[in-house]
Amino acid sequence: MLRRSAEDTAVDVVVYGLLLLVLCVTLYPFYYVLVISFNEGKDSVLGGVYFWPRKLTFENYDIFLSDSNWYRALGVTAARTVVGAGLSVLLTALVAYGLSQRQLLFKRTYFAIVIVAMYFSGGLIPYYVVLRSLKLLNSFAVYVVPTMLSTFFLLIAVSFFREIPQELRESAHIDGAGELKVFGRIILPVSAPLLATMALFVGVGQWNSWLDSAYFVQSDALRTLTYRMMEIINKSQIPTDAVAFATGASNVTSYSLQVTSMVVSIVPIVCVYPFLQRHFVGGMMLGSVKE
Template identity: 65%
Template sequence: MVLVFLITFYPFFYLLVVSFNKGMDTALGGVYFWPRAFTLENYSTFLNDPDWIKAFFVSAARTVVGAALGLFVTSLVAYGLSARQLLFKKFYYMLFIVGMYVSGGLIPYYVVLRQLHLLNTFYVFVIPTMLNIFFLIIAVSFFRDLPPEMEESAKIDGASEWTIFNRIILPVSKPLLATMALFLGVSQWNSWLDSAYFVSSDNLRTLTFRMIEIINKGNIPLDSRSAEYASQVAQVTPFSLQVTAMVIAVAPIICVYPFLQKYFVKGTTIGAVKG
């Protein structure tokens, strides 16, 4: 287990070390466990580049909005499908299952987004992902296992369906909601294909797209400003800038996970086969 931990942990630790080391010094090799020439210039270059900062806020906004909408819509639809008296329940299930396993392809999907006027807008990041069918099926199973007496007693007291869902169902579903929020948030944060295919404005480029862009360019700087700055200070290199962007991209997920860990452990067992 120690060996597995070291193998999986060291690459992330190495990225952190390199991000705090001078880029030109890193290029000489020999930096493994701690910064040999400590510097903050890599982070200074990143934070002083408006394109990176703009991409960071776009990624943060789509993560918060996308995860919130996905969590709300998916849980709301799942609650409706979990109703025991729902008519045509099997038909609805068939539609969702077919939609999960069968895709129309990238071109029809692009045409649909264009007809909905979502291309080159922020909404293309959050609206198509509002309903996650995988978590929909899990949530339906979770809601069905809740004691029906809770809903019945609330209805006797005159509560509406929305009140039951908002005041009773959601508070007792924290493990499920935390797990869904974590996965949906990570998916939104790491997504870059929609930024590459469905967005042409530089103001809507995400952080992961910028990272992929600079990695694909290899040793070519992201733009002329970064190249000029690197030549002046002789400390920042394209590789050190790449590593810094990776560290900044991973940091929010690492910071959020400990707060959701206790719910995440419970939520991963939802839908398991019961003996």
């Protein structure tokens, strides 16, 4: 066993010290939001709340959870995240599997269409016209249909599927399996890192999206959680006493409701991430090393 010198110990101390500093700087904003959400709103305006609530209260959460619009928005957001991410992962993987086949005709044309679609956009107004012609406006489908195919992950998935040994497909074809059965029984099970990475990124994008709810939806029953958060943020210009009168609680402010909604929106992602972390770490290395 090699003996460690004083210089090695000093370097380790500096490196771990810097890592600890980066960790604190990264996590503290989330911790601060959590602390403010459990502190009285009017007391938070005075400042000086940094590490723990000065006046502990659950009033912010009581006001937040007493509004049925938040429950409805949370349900819509959860539904669009699950359905949107699931359809996007399935369709993107299916299209990528077809493009990864070496014997595919007009392959260059298909890839050219994908590249153009990824780098160029028609703009908001043509996009709105297309959604209107497809009768997707003011419906739940407007959240999931336009995102069913991810061109970015499509290229990554094509590269991943090309690395899968052809012998697996050939042996399955010899046993009489068709392409769909090969895709479902062989390709998808060995593509767990790819699918988990796609699901995480697409799911977080669906969870955080609010522009589509603001531009393409008019029904309050279809508003998302992030859209409701933006409404609360826009109310930050209202005087504190007006917000307190509207909520019926003298200690609740628009800012305290903002941070409370942030905590509620962050918790689901934090709970889901540990289950995908193992596959996510492997998926981030896709295409980075070639043998």
